[in-house]
Amino acid sequence: MREGRRHSLGRRLILIYGLVSLLTGALVLGLSNFSLNRLEMSLQEIDMGIAIERVREEVANGGEGRPGRFFVGAPGSQRFPADLRPLAPGFYKLMRGQRLWHVRVLDEDNQRFLLMRDYTDYEHTQTTLVMVGLISLGGLVVLAVLLGLVTTRRLVRPIERLAARMTMRASLPPCSRLATDFPANEIGTVARAFDETYNHLELALQRERLFTADVGHELRTPMMAALSACEVLRDEEPLSAPADAQLQRIEASIQDMRQRLDTYLMLARGEGDCLGFPHASLAQAVDEQWQGSCERAQRLGLAPRLEHLPGATTPPTYPLPLLRTVLGNLLRNALQYAGTGSELLIRVGDTWAEVQDSGPGVPAHQHEAIFLPFTRGTQPSVDNLGLGLSLVKRICLSQGWAISVLSPPGGPTCFRLDCAPALQ
Template sequence: MTPEFAAQTPPRGGRRTLAREFVLTYLVLAVLVGGLLSLVSMWTVNRLERHLQQIDMGMALERVRGEFLSGKDVGRPDRFFHGEPGGDTFPRWLRQVEPGFTRLEHNDRDWHVMADDRDGVRYMLLRDYTAFEERRAHSHWVTVCSVGGGLLVAFLLGGALTRRFLRPLTRLAEQVVTRPELPPQTRLAQAYPENEIGRLAAAFDITYNQLEAALQREKLFTADVSHELRTPLTVISSSCELLLDDPALPAANRAKLQRMHAASREIHQQLAAYLMLSRGNAAADGFAQSDIATVVNEEVLHWSPRATQIGLRMESAIAPQNAAAQAPYYPAALLRIVLSNLIRNALQHAASGTCIALRASATTFEVADDGPGIADTVKPRVFSPFVRGGAANSDNLGLGLSLVQRICEHQGWRVTLDTAPGQGTRFLIDLSKR
């Protein structure tokens, strides 16, 4: 795990947090459930009130009608009417009332009306329920305000409880971000109870510590390999230097020793490059520097015999430089690794009889071929480790282009792929800093 991990972590102040999602979900559910319960309650109460009022008005009409038929005084005459249905004995606004219970508004008053027909005569009783309706409306508003207040209290309590429940999860997230700064094999789960968050912390401990151990093994392996290979390479290099100092050495042997000496130096530089990549943020200041043109010429000279052997043709074109301007220098070993892997990739996948072209300027170089190109199914994964094209042989492990991308990312270079089936492949490396 590297310090870059913390830089890739989403900011804490994001708009959509888990606590906010919980609170909003709780609020929506509370509003829906509270609103539904309020509507059902109000509808039920209204139906019950209407039913009770209908029973009460029916009983009152039956009593008043009995008193009327027996000749007794029925009280206020403007509240009890009888006569032919729709006749003049009824006020105009009551003539269209059907038998049964009815609620009416007249002269800004609320009236409950009960009508019943007996032997062709309609009996009608009125009651003024204006005050009752006002109290009922007031009670409805009280109910609505109570529900709203309850929802507000529930929202505040839900927010407080949600933050309390999520506080350990937030603390765990902060510890996960700063985990690379803690000692190896640190266990975060010890600070949490054995609930879901504790199990999450334990799962992270297991995964992180396994990754940490694997990374440590990889670093030790890289360091051990680099150390163990440098010793014989130093012996080879020093032996070559001693033999090259012999003036009696034949010219043919001198040329072979020079090639061996150069190869040992190149392997030594490659080991240093691989060790640098394994350390993540290590600088490349210790490498010998070179311009692009020199490295391109060396690689063309090195790979041309191999291209000719398999029936391919290599071409190179280097853009002329301004005599007054100094060409920029880059780590020579990294340039060679990138360029040689791109050329090797072209040699392995280009069909016989095609051309491999190298073009370079002061800050860019490219390797292009007019071979079969890269299939659309492989193109998105071409820089992934262990991905091989259809024409790759058994010696190709699918690591060359992955190594190219790793070096470019380390140095801040840009690598661009331009390919299509049947139209060749072109890799462009731009060494100008991003």
């Protein structure tokens, strides 16, 4: 919070006001002072040149000239003060002792003329004017900061207040409105637009959650009835071995449907709590999915192969329904796109599993897109809605797992699931 206030829009605006006024004032003051100094030196050079001519006429008419300030003689002669002899023709500002002098040197007909004027008091006045300019600049900066404060209070504070309310909107009751706390100006318009958009999304999300909950509740009833019917059927009369095997398969399918339904409800709630799910290791889940997919792979003309890599004596366990959904979708995806004659390889370790096929591969620009909903490959089947890999991605995000794809041009395509660390 302190970091946010340090870089708030209001403070930035005040800082900008102060910096702009400071830079502008300093630039104007500096350019003005520089221009005035150059103009002063040019005018002084011209004026002192004219003054030298007047003093020369005065001396020629028998006047005393300017004793101690006007000198005539050959360049470098002893008539000139020792510190002024090296000066070339031109105009100079020199400090002599505690006094500031303007000096004009003029050469004409092998004669050098040097005139001095005491400008100490004038320079003190100029220094005073510069100080007044600096004080005015400081006042301008203070005024700009005050203007920034007023602007912040009138314009930026409502924006910051609206941003804070937007940030806290999720903690407010449903269908709350922010626009009632702001005036009917541009900020109020933004608040009303936010209210309309947020409340619309909130209602849509609520309808989706209610629909998911209703579907989950209503589907459990016929599934429980089907399980009860299986139990009654087994208890009423003895079944043959083939019939009992089919009944077990029906019961297993219903249980699998219940667990899948629980998985979808968990994702719809946006939660990662799997405490009620049975847990199993990755190797156990892979073996289970392998048994269900191996026969289909062989019917499709694929060469399936399973590799268990050695690992820990007691491998970590993960929610079994989630592993079933992830691995089942990866295997179905490989069976669909591998193509006849391709190799299907599954490798599994303690915390990771890979599903690799030697099919045509996935273009590099689609490696991220294939995990988006309703994204299908170039050879989609009728029952492929493009949701399997999207569901895999959402489960991995909810559990902190990682799913990645490696597919160089021409294949093979390898999907890798990393489950570490385990969420128990």
